[in-house]
Amino acid sequence: MKIMAVCGHGIGSSFMMDMNIKKVLKKLDVDAEVEHTDLASVNANDADLFVMANDIADSSGLPKDKILVIKNIVGTKELEEKLSAYFNQ
């Protein structure tokens, strides 16, 4: 299992999401590799799940079922809800 956080520059906010995802995974006791990248390099084969903010989700060109869209990229609360829903489906 590999999760990829994505943002426009691939360096600031995606990195922050990357760290938050790791925190949440630890809490949910899920083992997965987490990385972050920019919109230009992202490729559907790079990971099993892509996490990004709602403002760029439309321009990524990734298959919709592989994208987890979040509104609040700062905290871990929304991430935790959506990730645990994803892993429990």
Added chain:
Amino acid sequence: MDGLLFFILDILKVPSVLVGLIALVGLIAQKKSLSDTIKGTVKTILGFIVLSGGATVLLTSLTPLGNMFEHAFNVQGIIPNNEAIVSMAIEKYGTATALIMAFGMAANIIVARFTRLKFIFLTGHHTFYMACMIGVILTVAGFEGVQLIFVGALTLGLIMAFFPALIHRYTRKVTGTNEVGFGHFGTLGYVLSAVIGGIVGKGSKSTEEMDLPKNLSFLRDSSISISLTMMVIYFILAIASGSEYVTTNFSNGQHYLVYAMIQGITFAAGVFIILQGVRLILAEIVPAFTGFSEKLVPNAHPALDCPIVFPYAPNAVLIGFLASFAGGVIGLALLGQLNWVLILPGVVPHFFCGATAGVFGNATGGRRGAIIGAFAHGLLITFLPVFLLPVLGSLGFANTTFSDADFGGVGIVLGYMAQYLSPNVITAVIVGIFALLVIYNYTAKQPQLVESDE
């Protein structure tokens, strides 16, 4: 024994290894496993070398650009881009950059612990770029050795806490929470935009009540937006310098417009490689810094990168970019009239910083605030580099420079201080500022604690 000492000293002089060692210390302190530690250290060194490789690619595009500029318009032309200038600067200032960054982060923790500026600046790439600029300016001013690192790191630590504190009242207004700070070195531009928004925006409706097309959102992809704007700039320059000049001097017979197109995209390719390098460098260092700061100053606010405010006002993001870019174009025309160095509107700063200025302008002054505030921001980041260039020494002639507002602000203050004061006096000034902040913290009355206790 001498051989060993020489080996150790020589290794420490290689910036990539030094950055690797900083990551290594962080990884050991976090008690990571042996395999993670080795992986992280090697990745960090790899990142630094990738970064230098990106500089080489970028230079093949930037050098002809500078020459065409001189030929066509008889003035120096500058494309402000942080990644580009940093990749060039680390060749000579890599060691100073790495040490100022590492100790600067430590200084940020100390400042947040002992003064009222309770912010931890977590936007790692900006810390890295700012460390680099401070290293360059102080070296040009005659600092060296321990004094260079000490003053550089303390300055960096102070501004890492200062800028998020400066803008915090507006950050609260945008995000509606006191918990998170805003850490991005374009703060002066955002504060300007917010203040202007407050003045002009009475009764103006929020940008979020407008219907805007969504099809410009591909510009968020920075590689594409850099490619497109650089192609336009290259086309203009190639046409202005004439087919003959380009084909004989640079393109080796290739059609001059084809050459211009490829060079434009080459610039974006260079930035792309540099960003990959920066990402690798930061991958281990930022989590370590986050971990330490959470333990040592648990009551500080984390100050985060500019896209955190974008979801609060997506329309203002677009309006801010366009208004800031317009400011950049008008600023360029003014520079042309004045016959000064030409600062071209770099798309990355106008996109990221202009958009952020739009969000802050909207928060205080609705759509009028977003437009006028971001426009003022665009003018600001066009004029600041003009005054920054002279204090960067030989890097001032590099055809590119630091782009965001705070780099200009900090660089100009430090650089011009260095022209009038000796290194020892500057050291005293910086230490004095820190001491005053600490004394103020312990002697002045606590403000209403309501805000920080949320």
